[in-house]
Amino acid sequence: MIDNSDAVKLLDSKRDNAIFVATMNANNVHFGLPTVTSNEKLDFPVSGAMSKASDVALGLALAQPDRKIMCLDGDGSLLMNLGAMVTISNKAPKNLVHILFNNKVYAVTGGQPIPGDEQVDWEDMAKSAGYAKVFSFDNLEDMTNGIDEALAAVGPVFIHLVVKPEIENTPVQFRTPAKRTVHTAIADLPETLGIKR
Amino acid sequence: MATQEVILHPASVVEELKKNKISHVVWLPDSETNFLFQLLDNEPTLDLVPVCREGETMAIAAGLWVGGKRPIVLIQNTGVFEAGDSIRGLALDVNQPLVMLVGYRGWSRHGLTRDSAARFIEHILHAWGITYYLIETDDDADRISLAIEEAERTSKPVAVLVGTEFGS
Numbered sequence: 001m002i003d004n005s006d007a008v009k010l011l012d013s014k015r016d017n018a019i020f021v022a023t024m025n026a027n028n029v030h031f032g033l034p035t036v037t038s039n040e041k042l043d044f045p046v047s048g049a050m051s052k053a054s055d056v057a058l059g060l061a062l063a064q065p066d067r068k069i070m071c072l073d074g075d076g077s078l079l080m081n082l083g084a085m086v087t088i089s090n091k092a093p094k095n096l097v098h099i100l101f102n103n104k105v106y107a108v109t110g111g112q113p114i115p116g117d118e119q120v121d122w123e124d125m126a127k128s129a130g131y132a133k134v135f136s137f138d139n140l141e142d143m144t145n146g147i148d149e150a151l152a153a154v155g156p157v158f159i160h161l162v163v164k165p166e167i168e169n170t171p172v173q174f175r176t177p178a179k180r181t182v183h184t185a186i187a188d189l190p191e192t193l194g195i196k197r
Numbered sequence: 198m199a200t201q202e203v204i205l206h207p208a209s210v211v212e213e214l215k216k217n218k219i220s221h222v223v224w225l226p227d228s229e230t231n232f233l234f235q236l237l238d239n240e241p242t243l244d245l246v247p248v249c250r251e252g253e254t255m256a257i258a259a260g261l262w263v264g265g266k267r268p269i270v271l272i273q274n275t276g277v278f279e280a281g282d283s284i285r286g287l288a289l290d291v292n293q294p295l296v297m298l299v300g301y302r303g304w305s306r307h308g309l310t311r312d313s314a315a316r317f318i319e320h321i322l323h324a325w326g327i328t329y330y331l332i333e334t335d336d337d338a339d340r341i342s343l344a345i346e347e348a349e350r351t352s353k354p355v356a357v358l359v360g361t362e363f364g365s
Contacts, residue, residue: 059256
């Protein structure tokens, strides 16, 4: 299994000018993207509508076809919105990388197992949904060796990461607030991208 | 007494979308909008983004909007109920100026409708504070422009209820 923090650190080191659309544990303020990001202005945290990060990423990928969009998703989150995998493959954005952080639990609600945690095959799921390329890594060494090929592939690419569960069991109102939120990103990302409204 | 033909041609809707430089139609088809689909599919200035479930539409539209495009959502009123958390979290909460064209299944000017999709939809929109317009004929189509102007002026989602089936 891969540590969340190692995974986001490695991905961030490969980002160039990619936009990260991150949610759940991948965006955790203690061990997720906010702790390692090298370009916060291009981070788009998605909260407030669980499971929709991949759809937000699809919209960005269609709007910004010359820029890589990397969605850092969670397994419980994606299970809530499985149809998005087909929605994505149907539009087939070449610049979209959908990265699944699979920890087999609902980590932010106390670590309850997700449905089908021992039977769901995410690689098969992504292939059947129609992603152009599918990769899977369950240890940091393989991820380190294979990530360049995965990120260089023509999308939509699906990368399955088996990560260690890091459980949080604090009610939302008592958690450490994120410095950068979906509101911050919506306010300043267009300017960062040079979009005039 | 002559009766007025109540009909909404899809070309009237497409013209409104083109006039307002809409770039993407994020939608889930329903039985009432097939003629519109055929027209949209042949319109080179509009990119169709079909989804598997209505809640996806607001999220995809949010990404398109932040990325500099001008999307619109097209779903049925039944889909509004399904999409509640997306409307809350990725349209209302983030002040997305999103126009949602909503097929008004069950709408009737004549007598009571038995369709709960029609009976509940306006109450739901009121509860969320989402203003809406009703279009039934070609003469009403310019309310789409009003809705787009209002959404952009208020930075809020606005609904347009399509109260009749499209003519061919």
